[in-house]
Amino acid sequence: MDKASKILFASLVVFICISVIATYVRIMIHKDFSTVDDLEHVSAEPVTTIPIAQ
Amino acid sequence: MESVLLCPWESAQYLIFSSNVPPLLYYSHFVAIIAAFFVALYIFIRKEKDLPTQLLALLLISFVIWAFFDLILWAENRPEYAAFFWSLQVLIEPLIYAIGFYFFYAFSYRVLPGFKTNVATFIFLTPFIFLVPTALNVHGVLLSSCVAVEGSIATYYAYALETLCALAIIVLAMHIIRKTQDKKEKNKTLFFALGVLSFLLIFTSGNIIGSITENWEVAQYGLFGMPIFIGFLAYLVVQYKIFNVKVIGAQALVLGLWLLIGSLLFVVKSDLSRIISSVTLVFAVIFGFILVQSVKREVEQREHIEILASDLKVANDKLKELDRLKSQFLSMASHDLRAPLTIIRNFISLLLDGSYGKLAPAGQEGLQQVFDRATDMAKSVETYLDVSRIEQGRMKYDFVDIELVPLIKNAVMAFTPNAEKKGLKLSATYDPVLDGIKAKIDVSKMNEVLNNLLDNTIKYTPTGGMNLSVKRIGAVARITLKDTGVGMTEETLKNLFQLFRPGEDSKRINPASTGVGLFVTKAHVEAHGGKIWAESEGAGKGSTFIMELPLLG
Incomplete structure (x- = not known):
């Protein structure tokens, strides 16, 4: 494999790591997502969300 | 006081064990995970690793991670776990498709694709990877089932990437089949393409159907298609001798035995039974290790013999080529000698006949000696020419x-x-x-x-x-x-x-x-x-x- 391709793949691996960490921080730490009641989700648009209890 | 919203079933043990998980799902996932894990492990501990098998190991490890996350998603009742592992699953799926494409390419050409293809892969994957942590991927979780509410990244971009990779495999396979004349090579390519595509479609089929129909129950049947992929691996083993079946068989047997005896320790109640089980396990570990080592040694010896046989074939081919060159040289040298010899003999013959005047008796005798030796030499040259004709199969007979x-x-x-x-x-x-x-x-x-x-x-x-x-x-x-x-x-x-x-x-x-x-x-x-x-x-x-x-x- 040429050097440029190696750099591309190494960058991809780094991006994936960053992405996983960012996802962890967003969801597991900041809890930045909504919990949705099924009935509301099916019947209503836009979706009504219930803020997660802290 | 802090209250936490949970999906309506009991908490999971060790992330994956819960009453919410249908028993069928454990069966479909565990078999696939264990099979893929051991094949990947075997490739990693193997001394000789070539490019396709390394990519196959990467493919299988990615699949093991994906399948493990799938089990967590079924078992966990905490919405944040559902959102997190769902996001990661969305991230892994297109990556597995991309690895699948690279695996197919490497198996067909024995090298990785060129720089342009790598740039294209980079361009398609990078925005996707960066969008995975955003709300465009997973922005909510349905509390009744812990199913994620997907955004456009999960619903469209990921599937678009997967479709693109699958199409790339199909186009590449068609290109190779069209270019090659060898029927065996055509079949090999076709089988590989079908094997890789089946594998990719099987493990995402549940999620694709779930995303479209919102019926996630079907996902538990998806991995039952794994035997197709295992069959494909079996074909690789037999046809292209990628893995040592004997070693894998011995390792699987020994591991099964260890697990069986080890599990007895948790089941038996009395101390005596535990002691007996422990001693049995120790013996099983020792003898199992010896068995695997001896099988490995035997396989290594066989591989060594195969390498020697292959070297011998190369040496034999070289010798044949040298033999051919020798015959060619013999033929050329003899031809070049024959013509001047004929002229020399003709002129000596004329001298001996007195065509150029009478020779002194001493001269006559000397010239006769020269003529006799030239005649001997002409005979030798003719014999060498015969040798080269015989060796090249050009000798003509007039019966x-x-x-x-x-x-x-x-x-x-x-x-x-x-x-x-x-x-x-x-x-x-x-x-x-x-x-x-x-x-x-x-x-x-x-x-x-x-x-x-x-x-x-x-x-x-x-x-x-x-x-x-x-x-x-x-x-x-x-x-x-x-x-x-x-x-x-x-x-x-x-x-x-x-x-x-x-x-x-x-x-x-x-x-x-x-x-x-x-x-x-x-x-x-x-x-x-x-x-x-x-x-x-x-x-x-x-x-x-x-x-x-x-x-x-």
Whole structure:
């Protein structure tokens, strides 16, 4: 494999790591997502969300 | 006081064990995870790793991670876990498809794709990877089922990437099938493409259907398609010898045994049973380890032998090429020598005839010597040309139906003076039943054969004599030439008719011997449908040459 391709793949691996960490921080730490009641989700648009209890 | 929203089932143990998970799902996932994990592990611990198997290991490890996340998603009742692992699953799926494409490419071409393809992969994947942590991927979780509410990244971008990779595999496979002429190669490519595509579609089929229909129950059946992929791996094992079946089999057997005995420790109640199980486990570990090691050693030895055989084949091919070059050189050199030799002999012949005036007696004698040596040399050149023709299969024979006995008689008569000059007695006996019986003979080649045999027998017989007898034995005429000469050792007899292998005895008596004459003789006899061999009781005990030629009547 040429050097440029190696750099591309190494960058991809780094991006994936960053992405996983960012996802962890967003969801597991900041809890930045909504919990949705099924009935509301099916019947209503836009979706009504219930803020997660802290 | 802090309250936490949970999906309506009991908490999972060790992330994956929960009453919410249908038993069927454990079965479908565990079998696939264990199979993929062990194959990947085997590739990693293998000494020799080539590119396709490394990519296959990467593919399988990614799949194991994906399947494990899938189990967590079914078992966990905490929404943040559902959102997090769902996001990661969305991230892994297109990556598995991309690895699948690279695996197929590497298996087909034995190298990775070029820079342009790598740039394209980078361009398509990078925005996706960066968008995975955003709300465009997963922005919510349905509390009743812990199913994520997907955004456009998960619903469209990921599936678009997967479709693109699948299409790339199909296009590449069609390209290879169209280009190659070899049917076996076409089948191999087709099978590989189907195998990789089946694998990719199988593990995402549940999620694709779930995303479209919002019926996630179907996902538990998706991995039941894994046997297709395992079948595909089995094909790789058998057809292309990618893995050592024996080692894998032994390792699987030993591991199964360890797990079985180890699990007993958790089941049995009494201390005595635990002690017995522990001791059994220790023995199973020790003997299992020895078994795996011995199987590995055996497989390594076999691989070593295979490498040696392959090296031998390469060396053999090189030798054949050298042999071909030698024949070519012999042919060229002989041709280049023959023409000037003919001119030299012609002019000497004219000088000896007195065409350029009468020569002094001393000059005449010297010139006669030159003429004789030139004639010998011309004969040698002709013999070398015969050798190259025989080796290249270009020797031409002009067969005619003639009586064999008169031909032999003429040869014997021609050599009688030579024998007498050396004080030897050359006698011949002919079976009267052969009178009038014809054989298919190339006269000039058969004369060459008889001359070679008679010349040799006179050369290698210092005292006594030789007898030539011709007898009919069934449908063949047997010509036996027995002498009281120097005889031959077993070693000489073994290589007697081989090219450039003059025996030690013959080189001592006749230093000019090259080991060409008998090679040509044998080739001529065999071209007549006959056979020739020699017998001797040992050095100093005389030799017998026996030749058999098929008769027509």
